[in-house]
Amino acid sequence: MNGILCVNKPQDFTSFDVVAKLRGILRERRLGHGGTLDPMATGVLPVFIGRAARVSDILPDSTKAYRAGFRLGCTSDTQDVWGKVSEVSDKAVSRTELLDVIPEFTGMIKQIPPMYSAVQVNGQRLYDLARQGIEVERKPRDAEIFALTLTDYDEDTREGTLEIDCGKGTYIRTLISDIGERLGCGGIMTSLVRTRSCGFSLSECCTFEQITAARDNGTLDELIVPVGRLFTSLPQLRLNEAQTRMYRNGVKLDLARLRGIKQGAEQYAVNGFDGSFIGTALADFESGELRVGKNLG
Secondary structure, three states, rough: OOOEEEEEOOOOOOOOHHHHHHHHHHHOEEEEEOOOOOOOOEEEEEEEEEHHHHHOOOOHHHHHHEEEEEEEEEEEOOEEOOOOOOEOOOOOHHHHHHHHHHHHHHHEEEEOOOOOOOEEOOOHHHHHHOOOOOOOOOOOOOEEEEEEEEEEEEEEOOEEEEEEEOOOOHHHHHHHHHHHHHHHEEEEEEEEEEEEEEEEEEHHOOOOOOOHHHHHHHHHHHHOOHHHHHOOOOOOOOOOHHHHHHHHHOOOHHHHHHHHOOOOOEEEEEEEEOEEEEEEEEOOOOOOEEEEEEEOO
């Protein structure tokens, strides 16, 4: 069994919990996931099965999309409603005021990783330190926000919803906290749904119940997406039988003998002689060789 199974992660499950449960359902040990979700979050979690797990760290599309609920006038130690919440301000914030500051948080921005995160400082996870009541200095990190849209806001309750398109490694609760700070009233995240990840949308995701039912009625293969779908944005190479054998053995190939090489294109999706995706490769035009990237074996 090889490919991607896109799961709609339920609340109160860690990403590792999802993998552990699927190992039992699928009776498959070789599983990995694409993009960690916090336990309170729900939504798109691609799970890589079998040989597909080898490419989970080199996906061409690392963008994410989220729908996040928020409340202004509050702060918490975790920057969300699941932490220790404090009311800090009764300042009124109009929809217009909120819309005026949103453009400041689009494009390339800086974020300080929250203490309740998996970032390591001096070999220790920040959330381990936070649970001991220890706060350490964190260096700001780059984050890219492609689009930030206010889809709902109630001026009386100061609660609303944001739609966010962003790059890998963005902390949505930190984004909301920073917006609240900029407005002078504080802000916390109240809900989080990931609506897109690795090119998969929420509508393509399955629940544990649907996956179990598919296993029992013999239709599980219909839910598993071929890994090659994630690499369709790359230039495609199709090897002949001899070249496929050489590639699988890690042998560099002569660019001059390959069809489909494009001048200036460095990374390729590699398909075997039967048309199936077998990995990635890098074209070295100086040496005239195609070097194996990730080989699915």
